[in-house]
Amino acid sequence: xxxxxxxxxxxxxxxxxxxxxxxxxxxxxxxxxxxxxxxxxxxxxxxxxxxxxxxxxxxxxxxxxxxxxxxxxxxxxxxxxxxxxxxxxxxxxxxxxxxxxxxxxxxxxxxxxxxxxxxxxxxxxxxxxxxxxxxxxxxxxxxxxxxxxxxxxxxxxxxxxxxxxxxxxxxxxxxxxxxxxxxxxxxxxxxxxxxxxxxxxxxxxxxxxxxxxxxxxxxxxxxxxxxxxxxxxxxxxxxxxxxxxxxxxxxxxxxxxxxxxxxxxxxxxxxxxxxxxxxxxxxxxxxxxxxxxxxx
Numbered sequence: 001x002x003x004x005x006x007x008x009x010x011x012x013x014x015x016x017x018x019x020x021x022x023x024x025x026x027x028x029x030x031x032x033x034x035x036x037x038x039x040x041x042x043x044x045x046x047x048x049x050x051x052x053x054x055x056x057x058x059x060x061x062x063x064x065x066x067x068x069x070x071x072x073x074x075x076x077x078x079x080x081x082x083x084x085x086x087x088x089x090x091x092x093x094x095x096x097x098x099x100x101x102x103x104x105x106x107x108x109x110x111x112x113x114x115x116x117x118x119x120x121x122x123x124x125x126x127x128x129x130x131x132x133x134x135x136x137x138x139x140x141x142x143x144x145x146x147x148x149x150x151x152x153x154x155x156x157x158x159x160x161x162x163x164x165x166x167x168x169x170x171x172x173x174x175x176x177x178x179x180x181x182x183x184x185x186x187x188x189x190x191x192x193x194x195x196x197x198x199x200x201x202x203x204x205x206x207x208x209x210x211x212x213x214x215x216x217x218x219x220x221x222x223x224x225x226x227x228x229x230x231x232x233x234x235x236x237x238x239x240x241x242x243x244x245x246x247x248x249x250x251x252x253x254x255x256x257x258x259x260x261x262x263x264x265x266x267x268x269x270x271x272x273x274x275x276x277x278x279x280x281x282x283x284x285x286x287x288x289x290x291x292x293x294x295x296x
Contacts, residue, residue, distance in 0.1 A: 042264065043212050043257045046089060046219045047227050047275070050105040051076035051250040059139045063131035064173055069101050076250025077105040081112035083278040084252050092216040093119050095208065097126040097223060098178055105250070106221035124173075124182055125203040128223035132190025133163040135171045157192065158239040164189040193242065197229035204230065209261055224291070227253075234263050237272050245272070248287035252278045 051073030055062040069077065090113070096106045103122065110116045134142060134154060143151045154162040165171055166189075173179045173187045188195065212218055220227075224247050232242045234255060247253070255275035256264040263274040268281060270288075277284045 041259050043215075043261075044089075044217060045212060045255045045257055046084070046091070047230065047253040047255070048080055048105060048109065048219065048221045048251070049224055049227055049247045049249050050099075050102040050221060051080075053101040056249070061131040061134040061137050061139060061142070063128055063135040063171070064099070065135060065171060066099050066178075067101060069104050073101065073105075073249065074108070077108040078112065080105075080250040080252050080278075081109040084109060085113050087278060089113070089219075089252075090217060091115055091118060091219045093121065093211060094219050094221065095121050095123070095126060096221045097128070097226070098122050098124050099127055099223070102126070102221050102223060106219070109219070109221065121207075123203055124179060125199050126220070126222045126226050129193060129196040129225035130173070130188040130191040131162055132188075133165045133169075135165065156243045158243055159192045159194040161190040161192040161195065193225055193229060194239075196225050197232065200226050200229045201233060204233070212257065212261070213259075224249075231273055231275070234261075235272060235274055241272060246288045246291040248277075248284055248291060251284055251287065254278060 050069065052070045053062060053067045053073055054070045055065060055067045057070045057072065091110075094106055094110060094115075096102045106120065107116070110118065110120075131154075139151070139155075153160055167174060169175075172189065173182075174184050179187055186199070188199075208218065208220075220230075222230075227247050228242060228245055231237065231245070231247075231253075234257075237245065253273070253275050254266070254277075256266060258264055265274040266276040269276045270281065270285065
């Protein structure tokens with residue numbers, strides 16, 4: 001009898017802890033967890049400057065001229081592709097310019113990584129900076145003729161473009177069927193880095209940002225000046241500092257972005273960038289120096 005009375009007392013006590021009571025305590029406990037503990041979204045963006053072109057090799061102002069990759073450029077693109085493969089990168093969408101040196105670099109990367117099936121978006125807004133009347137000229141010969149100081153103003157100042165070319169020039173994009181669908185008033189006769197940045201950011205803000213925020217993994221294969229324009233925007237680099245920044249050919253540059261498309265600084269980033277180059281950083285620094293030495 002005493003056993004039955006004890007058992008009845010235990011069951012009565014347990015019944016006081018109803019599911020609604022337990023649920024209320026659990027709910028109240030969770031509601032007090034700070035929202036800052038919630039996992040924040042992070043997006044990965046990979047940038048690659050095309051491999052060396054034949055006109056890079058000849059030290060000529062290339063701009064919108066559609067020259068191919070050199071033999072060294074093909075090897076650089078392949079090396080960049082292998083770095084991405086070894087690190088396990090994958091992509092949903094690829095962006096590039098209308099110029100074959102960037103397109104070929106992207107093809108090599110996608111083929112090496114078994115991603116040739118993903119969409120590729122080509123846009124003139126990712127084209128290299130247009131060098132106007134300098135396009136096609138040898139950089140060192142231009143220095144010899146006009147002086148280093150003047151050429152550096154044309155080549156490296158943020159908002160001073162080189163002399164414009166005439167519409168009769170073979171290098172004027174309005175004479176190229178490739179740009180037949182681009183409004184003529186948007187086609188450049190010359191560009192500063194600022195003008196290059198302005199037309200690139202149209203594509204960035206209107207199309208690339210929504211694509212990245214949708215969760216798509218994006219790779220951009222483009223050019224030295226369009227990528228300089230983008231990293232200037234991402235990292236908030238000043239107009240004065242960006243003129244001395246060089247981006248090496250063929251080396252993947254990886255950015256981690258937060259929900260506001262602001263970079264998350266990475267270890268081993270080479271200042272002033274917060275994105276990180278893949279591969280041997282000492283060799284990357286050597287290649288950055290080689291780009292700077294193109295105009296002595």
